[in-house]
Amino acid sequence: MxxxxxxxxxxxxxxVGLYPTxxxxxxxxxxxxxxxxxxxxxxxxxxxQIQSHAERSGFPYEENDRxxxxxxxxxxxxVIGVFKKYVSRLEPAGNHVVLVNPSNAGNLGTVMRSMLAxxxxxxxxLEPATDLFSPSTIRSSMGALFGIRFExxxxxxxxxxxxxxxxxxxxxxxxxxxxxxTTFAEPYSLVFGNESSGLPDDYERIGESVRIAQSDKVDSxxxxxxxxxxxxxxxxxxxxEVKDPRHLPQA
Amino acid sequence: MxxxxxxxxxxxxxxVGLYPTxxxxxxxxxxxxxxxxxxxxxxxxxxxQIQSHAERSGFPYEENDRxxxxxxxxxxxxVIGVFKKYVSRLEPAGNHVVLVNPSNAGNLGTVMRSMLAxxxxxxxxLEPATDLFSPSTIRSSMGALFGIRFExxxxxxxxxxxxxxxxxxxxxxxxxxxxxxTTFAEPYSLVFGNESSGLPDDYERIGESVRIAQSDKVDSxxxxxxxxxxxxxxxxxxxxEVKDPRHLPQA
Numbered sequence: 001m002x003x004x005x006x007x008x009x010x011x012x013x014x015x016v017g018l019y020p021t022x023x024x025x026x027x028x029x030x031x032x033x034x035x036x037x038x039x040x041x042x043x044x045x046x047x048x049q050i051q052s053h054a055e056r057s058g059f060p061y062e063e064n065d066r067x068x069x070x071x072x073x074x075x076x077x078x079v080i081g082v083f084k085k086y087v088s089r090l091e092p093a094g095n096h097v098v099l100v101n102p103s104n105a106g107n108l109g110t111v112m113r114s115m116l117a118x119x120x121x122x123x124x125x126l127e128p129a130t131d132l133f134s135p136s137t138i139r140s141s142m143g144a145l146f147g148i149r150f151e152x153x154x155x156x157x158x159x160x161x162x163x164x165x166x167x168x169x170x171x172x173x174x175x176x177x178x179x180x181x182t183t184f185a186e187p188y189s190l191v192f193g194n195e196s197s198g199l200p201d202d203y204e205r206i207g208e209s210v211r212i213a214q215s216d217k218v219d220s221x222x223x224x225x226x227x228x229x230x231x232x233x234x235x236x237x238x239x240x241e242v243k244d245p246r247h248l249p250q251a
Numbered sequence: 252m253x254x255x256x257x258x259x260x261x262x263x264x265x266x267v268g269l270y271p272t273x274x275x276x277x278x279x280x281x282x283x284x285x286x287x288x289x290x291x292x293x294x295x296x297x298x299x300q301i302q303s304h305a306e307r308s309g310f311p312y313e314e315n316d317r318x319x320x321x322x323x324x325x326x327x328x329x330v331i332g333v334f335k336k337y338v339s340r341l342e343p344a345g346n347h348v349v350l351v352n353p354s355n356a357g358n359l360g361t362v363m364r365s366m367l368a369x370x371x372x373x374x375x376x377l378e379p380a381t382d383l384f385s386p387s388t389i390r391s392s393m394g395a396l397f398g399i400r401f402e403x404x405x406x407x408x409x410x411x412x413x414x415x416x417x418x419x420x421x422x423x424x425x426x427x428x429x430x431x432x433t434t435f436a437e438p439y440s441l442v443f444g445n446e447s448s449g450l451p452d453d454y455e456r457i458g459e460s461v462r463i464a465q466s467d468k469v470d471s472x473x474x475x476x477x478x479x480x481x482x483x484x485x486x487x488x489x490x491x492e493v494k495d496p497r498h499l500p501q502a
Contacts, residue, residue, distance in 0.1 A: 019470070106357055110473045110475075110476060113469060113472070113473055113476075114472065114473070114476055116466065116468045116469045117465040117466055117468065117469045117472050118465060118466065119466045119468070140473075142469065142470070144469060147468060180487065212483065213483075213486065213487055213490060214368040214369060214483075214486070215367065215368055215369065215370045215486075217367045217368065217370070217398060218364060218367045218368045218393065218395060219270065219393070221364070221365065221368050221479070222361045222364055222365070222391075222475070222479075224361075224473070224475070224476060225361060225364075225365055225475060225476065225479035228472070228473075228476035228479055228480055229479055229480055229483045232463065232464075232465075232480045235464065235465070235466075236431065236464055239464060
């Protein structure tokens, strides 16, 4: 198999860097096609981990500077994990993050990293959208892609038909209630708009719109920041409930 | 003056895109050297704003496709504002954000955008650091650079000597108290580490270390996300105080 630089149509992609590669090996060993290291890769611990995964899962690994330089034209990577792309399905009963037409790989990856940090495991992406499997998305996600479920939908209508019992909470700068004064009824879908255009006005009507308090000195927050603040808030709320003695099992 | 593609040593830089350019014209009109538009730039409202600023502030503006393509090699911009770099000083009595060796332009810009959104106006940057004035930093900031004060320091020691009354709150995954259980005594400095390495362990001792609650499924949060969550939390705390009737002036 001759590896080429990534393009959206290919049926494999790759992780760049040790951390995302190890996440791949841990979460999806059956999909790993091979691991390539550069001769300048000097992490003894990293090499040991790759070797031990390779022995367990039976994928080949090799040192190949030329191939790394070809796949990674900025020459800023020393480890690459090649894997077969795969299909994933949302957990119907889970709380979902819904991204409407995300256009930036860095934001998309960062959202996935925050999801895993705050125990959200289901990501719906409405097309058109930037490629979930691109090496730059995976790099920004620090490998969190392999720890969550995801699914693509043509539009919000298609999403709603498939998840009819979910309550929708669109995040808008004109949202009706502030994040920390909103009650989120499970299972819920947190809906975030595109980086430049946000959510169209008619998203007001699909559920209870939420806003994040902010000064009037900026137009809006960065998409990944909005998402991060929302997910952290909900993680803390769940956490606080568990710690509330009324919710603990009786002795 | 013959304009060249940006490099760190030049004494001018430029904004790319309408939104950051307008922020520049509003905040720092005296530093604008010129504005250049592309013939495909079609925002009538945008052109009107540029014209009106140009008349008031006396900088030249012109349509020049060749120059735009030269300065903006990805060919994804239609407006550029060229400005003279400037020196800025922190407000000694303000609450500060301190970034230790930030290395990514996108993160640095996003932090500035969040600062302005949550009413933080003073950014200390410890060297070595990515360039505050690079067009990609300014683009990620959406022009927020022009709305805040900033200052560079060689290390945390130099910063502390200059701001001896500030209480330091280093953000660390091993932090002693959780963000929403921490009392922040003003004036304070929120200290955030580098993207890959975080803060060295000895930062524990410079103040009260803070952690952001998160699952054990990720190593850490993205720097701009950590900062965004912290700044939003403090903005909400200040806000809540103002809304508390005990803090309102008596009738």
